[in-house]
Amino acid sequence: MKKIGIRIVLFYVLFLFVAASCVGTKINKPKIIVSNIPSKTGNSVNDDLKNAPTLFELPPEGTKWVDSIYAVMNLDERIGQLFMVAAYSNKDTVHFNAIDKLITENRIGGLIFFQGGPVRQANLTNRFQSKSKIPLFIGNDAEWGLNMRLDSTARYPWNMTLGAIQDMKLIQKLGVQMGEQSKRLGIQFNFAPVLDINTNPRNPIIGFRSFGEDKYKVTERAIALMKGVQSQGIFSTGKHFPGHGDTETDSHKGLPTINFSKERLEEVEFYPYRKMFHEGLSSVMVGHLNVPSLEPRPNYPSSISYNVVTTILQKELGFKGLIFTDALNMKGVSNSNTPSEINFEAFIAGNDILLFPENVPIAIDKFKLAYSTNLISEERLAFSVKKILKFKYKADLKYYKPIEISNLYKDLNATKNDALQYELFENAVTVLKNKTSLLPIKNLENQKIAYVKMGDDSNDTFVSTLKKYAEITVLSDSNLDSLQEKLKLFSTVIIGYHKSDIAFKNGDLNSEELFKINYLASNNNVILDIFAKPYSLLPIANFDDIEGLIVSYQNSTIAQEVAAELIFGAIEAKGKLPVSINTNFKVNDGLATEKLNRLGFTAAENVGMNPEILSKIDALAQKAINDKMTPGIQVVVARKGKVIYQKSFGYHTYNNDLKVVDSDIYDVASLTKILATLPNVMQQYDQQKINMETTLGTMSPIFKNSNKENIHFKELLSHYAGLVAGIPFYKSTMDKSNLSEKYFKKVSNDQFSKQLGDSLFIRNDFHDSIMKMIVKSKLAVKKEYKYSDLTFMILKDYLENTTGKKLDDLIQENFYQSLGMNNSSFNPLKKFDKNRIPPTEMDSYFRKQILQGYVNDLSAALEGGVSGHAGVFSNAMDVAKIMQLYLQKGNYGNHQYFSEKTFNDFNTCYFCAEGNRRGIGFDKPQLGIAGPTCGCASMTSFGHTGYTGTMAWADPETEIVYIFLSNRTFPVAAENRLSKENIREDIQEVIYDAIVK
Known part of the structure; x- marks a missing residue:
């Protein structure tokens, strides 16, 4: 590793020497083609951006570094910078060797890591960086933390859970921790936050990944999360432009259509982007969407649309940061052409980095041919490559150091992760019904409480925590009449609906579960606690018979513990619903409950204790x-x-x-x-x-x-x-x-x-x-x-x-x-x-x-x-x-x-x-x-x-x-x-x- 570091330093010394000898050389400015779609205001830069942070400006020495690096790069190296290739730390040496080859022969500029483990990924990052002439960008989808892709790492709440939280300081604190963990793992880009406003409950791909359906609340939370992440020197990526919230097609499988007018898109979908740009968002990911009001060609993905990427995103909205495509292997775009053509079209559209490209060597050959025939100008190539180098400079990759492996697992799994999780769920869990002030349960001496489980996931922590407050009888019976006969002896019945906390297994109530809830609620004093996305409630037409209704959002152990605390008053309810549930509940619904001074549960840090000493x-x-x-x-x-x-x-x-x-x-x-x-x-x-x-x-x-x-x-x-x-x-x-x-x-x-x-x-x-x-x-x-x-x-x-x-x-x-x-x-x-x-x-x-x-x-x-x-x-x-x-x-x-x-x-x-x-x-x-x-x-x-x-x-x-x-x-x-x-x-x-x- 020391030899690698010395080689990189010598390489950059050479670059600086070359740059010094080229002082006074004219650098061509990039040429941007003027759009045939006028901006709403007639100005090329939105008024909101007049006082935007100077995030994308470099000091003179930074500009000098970028120009010097670019000057000594050959065409292959310049084109290679545009590609960010998928890497997996859970695959075999065949895959690793293939990545080695792309780095050494095709000079790719970055990697986006997917499934694997943190130590394996760190070792591979060190391996791949050591082979790259110019340090690589490392990106990761970490919408709810590294655990979205990596085992043995912290899993934070989904965005929709964060959407219930009213304290933005907590969400910014979460961003800080996510940024710290990304930095520790040698990552420069977190492809988050999701800026999609989920106005369609049937959305199969966004849903709980969104902060909610209200543009103001989505924006407020996205800004807080971004500020936290970027405070740690990690770049946030807003996605999926121009807006993936009102779709019913998974863009991994097909091309979703957005039938809104441009005026509607500007009013709603573009709103968080404008605000985020003003606050200094580093990069944007463009989604694979069919948006007829923005792109006249039928079924033409927005990710390869010049009008969407250049005219609207860069010119009308004035975005100056890096622009990523969404993954180019997704069917939403890959069905539209061959991989090499898609990569080329995405670049011509105005994207800077081509994410998850296929057949990179063939695509590079296509780029070289286009360059030699003036289909790609030097100005256009320099515009994106220099922007990439600018961000590499800002990411301190000019001083790249290998990731320190020792204590990596411990650092990524620090006890403060759980401490924050308690705070987040304590502020998210939402009470939607509380008939006769049933919550929190009081007068335990007069209560006889039963618990009935629904759903297919674990409920152990919820039940064990409930039992720390009162005597709880767990009942189950496949025969509903027999179950009801047993429940006659109880004053209160708690129903826990537990669905997997693994994102895409978090389904809705089925007809059998729906019937069971309705039947038990009509015959008992019921508290229903949903450990799943709030959309799980959509099939319930009538909530009249449910005395207490709680949305706990997820089925994590901490969510279960916090929900039990709320039921017995160790904490009060603070959460507000981030989405509507038919006409029954609307955005921002959420009842406050009384706090009883019963013992609760939390992490040591939250009460001013050092967990390492306590251990x-x-x-x-x-x-x-x-x-x-x-x-x-x-x-x-x-x-x-x-x-x-x-x-x-x-x-x-x-x-x-x-x-x-x-x-x-x-x-x-x-x-x-x-x-x-x-x-x-x-x-x-x-x-x-x-x-x-x-x-x-x-x-x-x-x-x-x-x-x-x-x-x-x-x-x-x-x-x-x-x-x-x-x-x-x-x-x-x-x-x-x-x-x-x-x-x-x-x-x-x-x-x-x-x-x-x-x-x-x-x-x-x-x-x-x-x-x-x-x-x-x-x-x-x-x-x-x-x-x-x-x-x-x-x-x-x-x-x-x-x-x-x-x-x-x-x-x-x-x-x-x-x-x-x-x-x-x-x-x-x-x-x-x-x-x-x-x-x-x-x-x-x-x-x-x-x-x-x-x-x-x-x-x-x-x-x-x-x-x-x-x-x-x-x-x-x-x-x-x-x-x-x-x-x-x-x-x-x-x-x-x-x-x-x-x-x-x-x-x-x-x-x-x-x-x-x-x-x-x-x-x-x-x-x-x-x-x-x-x-x-x-x-x-x-x-x-x-x-x-x-x-x-x-x-x-x-x-x-x-x-x-x-x-x-x-x-x-x-x-x-x-x-x-x-x-x-x-x-x-x-x-x-x-x-x-």
């Missing part, structure tokens, strides 16, 4: 698993109300038999305190049934006349009451090393219905014995910080006696159901499949069985699995919801569970001066060296840790929620290496290190 969590989690500190782990990180990291690691056990997935449910141990007991206590406080000075004797009469009677509520929840750490309640239930039949049965009955293991039930009244032992327990003489499980066992008793409801029912009714914590429960085996619950311990002492779905904590087990200090099973996503509720000071889903004052009162350290870091029920960051956090969390942060290897922490200052769940106690709860090696704290430190703003 270090993976290594720490994997280290814990590899070193057998725990069989499996779940981690969730959220910031500013958005989940930015959710991953599961390892297996349920060290047998590696069942992988941990996000929906798995762990015994969260002491997190129960702040996940179940504390929120209910906070409501009692909020209702002024208790206060910080309320005594334990007042709260629970059983403590009257005891040594604990005068313990204040504030002291009790701060672990500052002098209670013992715990009591071995289980000992009273054993005869030596065996369980006493007085307390346990293998089969349940009315007196023994509380289960603590397989075939193991404890007598129902043992709770009374527990409370008596607590009442009689010792109390420290000196008040000092001492962590005790008894506090929350006492609070559970208080709540049940005060409300008349059991704690497991209380938490479901007051919080879990409305929060959408449908993966959280005491005694999970009553609700969930056992395979979703990683085992917690191999109990060889008391229950003598594997504990899977039964609480690990023995004191909680003796309460039948429901205690104030332990017993909840949950997954990381659910735990994040209640931590977000706390972070939002009692509000979630726009429901106020308790007041901000209540939260602030509970998140206060009342005894910090005495060395006690605890808040009211919450743990707080360490005051000294040892403590539960990384030491980087703010003093306003709060949370809790659990014995089974769990942690939940939230920080109001950084707006971070961090959840870590594991079953580190399996198979035996021996040395707590997870804690000793600070895995949870180190992960928390990574999270804080990842904050960039």
Whole structure:
């Protein structure tokens, strides 16, 4: 590669030397034939272009370079510059050698790459550039990113999806990223944006490739995208002049006809071109169209029409940039003549670059013959070739350097691609109907929701994301009547119509699908979400029975995730329809929806986090698993109300038999305190049934006349009451090393219905014995910080006696159901499949069985699995919801569970001066060296840790929620290496290190 670079530099030094010796040589100016079609204004340059950017002007040294190169080129080299040949990086050496030959023998000027992969294309680009005397133009169709042609690259939304977005800054930002990626891959021309105004819904080739049917909106978005692309030194190409939007023929297969008058074309189809020229569009692609009002010869393609290319585009519209033909192998033009004649006619018409030509050697011979017989003048040839060289100068090809292959894949697939995708879809998804304000779905405790899939593409992300918000039942039945019978049980039915995100497979509703939608909508409360182009809705004649209608435009994973967020109010609807749907919906229709402050999902960059640093969590989690500190782990990180990291690691056990997935449910141990007991206590406080000075004797009469009677509520929840750490309640239930039949049965009955293991039930009244032992327990003489499980066992008793409801029912009714914590429960085996619950311990002492779905904590087990200090099973996503509720000071889903004052009162350290870091029920960051956090969390942060290897922490200052769940106690709860090696704290430190703003 160094030798290639040196050869190119020497070559250009020679050119400059030749140019210097030719100073003063007269350069003939190109001669443009005057059109016999007058311009509308009588001027050769449209008024809009008077103040156009000087994009096409070169500095003196640039002009000198162009002239010097042209001066030393022979005729073959000059003609060769006009040809941009198709290249594929997914073909074999026969194809590659053929391209080599065209470069070395025919001196072609450029390549347009089609299918393949980025690294393969980069290697070929380097190969082909090394063989070219003058560096090649490299072009690519990247209307929605490089992925339009290349695998392993970013696929951005289609233009029609962008047409729904109202924020032009986002579209310009997209252009910047597309430009960066093109530049990284050694591309100079992106053949985009599409400027066609799609006024015909039946258009078979443009459709979703257009920004829409409104000329103003198409232009606005095209300008934004172009500005972004060209800001990176990449040339944009507007296409397909004079306008391909109102056609019903695919120009790849035939010649479409445009029957509009010239006046109509000037008013509508030419509008974006005029505006784009004024903003500095680099190049235009001329389409293969039959336009009788512009070209009198019948069925004569516009791409080879002098009147279209020279008279109108260059003279009347005043365009000075490069002009490309559309691909000359397309039937829309190739059927009209032989390849060599087509190439010649295209050039005579005024095109500068002949795209995807066929039989290039024969075509060049034709050009040489025409030149020798004066059918092509030197002036005409110089006009296009020098323009091409001018653009090569502007593209810095005079200093061509090979593409750096290392890190190419990583650079093209940077995490910021997904970050932008979230922003784009959040602004595009459009709500067209929202009868009775069904969207977003509120009052989850009163909802029973079913999902029905339609279409032939994947729906996995949509369903999994819906399930992160509420309990969703997925139903399917080939028999429509049977399906409807099942749906009778549900209050809301979400229908997802999923069509392939591969462009040309994105079809319309068929008759069977149409009938199914109509039938289900007439019998149910339906939300229909279309993950396809908006034209898919055209077959639906009547939308009256559809309560909620969403257009998500595409079926990408991010589109599915964002649509689910919208349905549950994590984001609001912002999109506007870019096209009309019969008479039912018109351009710019789109309803705003309410935003509920539920957790959403996005990329780390969108909330000011560095994803590369955040990815270090993976290594720490994997280290814990590899070193057998725990069989499996779940981690969730959220910031500013958005989940930015959710991953599961390892297996349920060290047998590696069942992988941990996000929906798995762990015994969260002491997190129960702040996940179940504390929120209910906070409501009692909020209702002024208790206060910080309320005594334990007042709260629970059983403590009257005891040594604990005068313990204040504030002291009790701060672990500052002098209670013992715990009591071995289980000992009273054993005869030596065996369980006493007085307390346990293998089969349940009315007196023994509380289960603590397989075939193991404890007598129902043992709770009374527990409370008596607590009442009689010792109390420290000196008040000092001492962590005790008894506090929350006492609070559970208080709540049940005060409300008349059991704690497991209380938490479901007051919080879990409305929060959408449908993966959280005491005694999970009553609700969930056992395979979703990683085992917690191999109990060889008391229950003598594997504990899977039964609480690990023995004191909680003796309460039948429901205690104030332990017993909840949950997954990381659910735990994040209640931590977000706390972070939002009692509000979630726009429901106020308790007041901000209540939260602030509970998140206060009342005894910090005495060395006690605890808040009211919450743990707080360490005051000294040892403590539960990384030491980087703010003093306003709060949370809790659990014995089974769990942690939940939230920080109001950084707006971070961090959840870590594991079953580190399996198979035996021996040395707590997870804690000793600070895995949870180190992960928390990574999270804080990842904050960039």
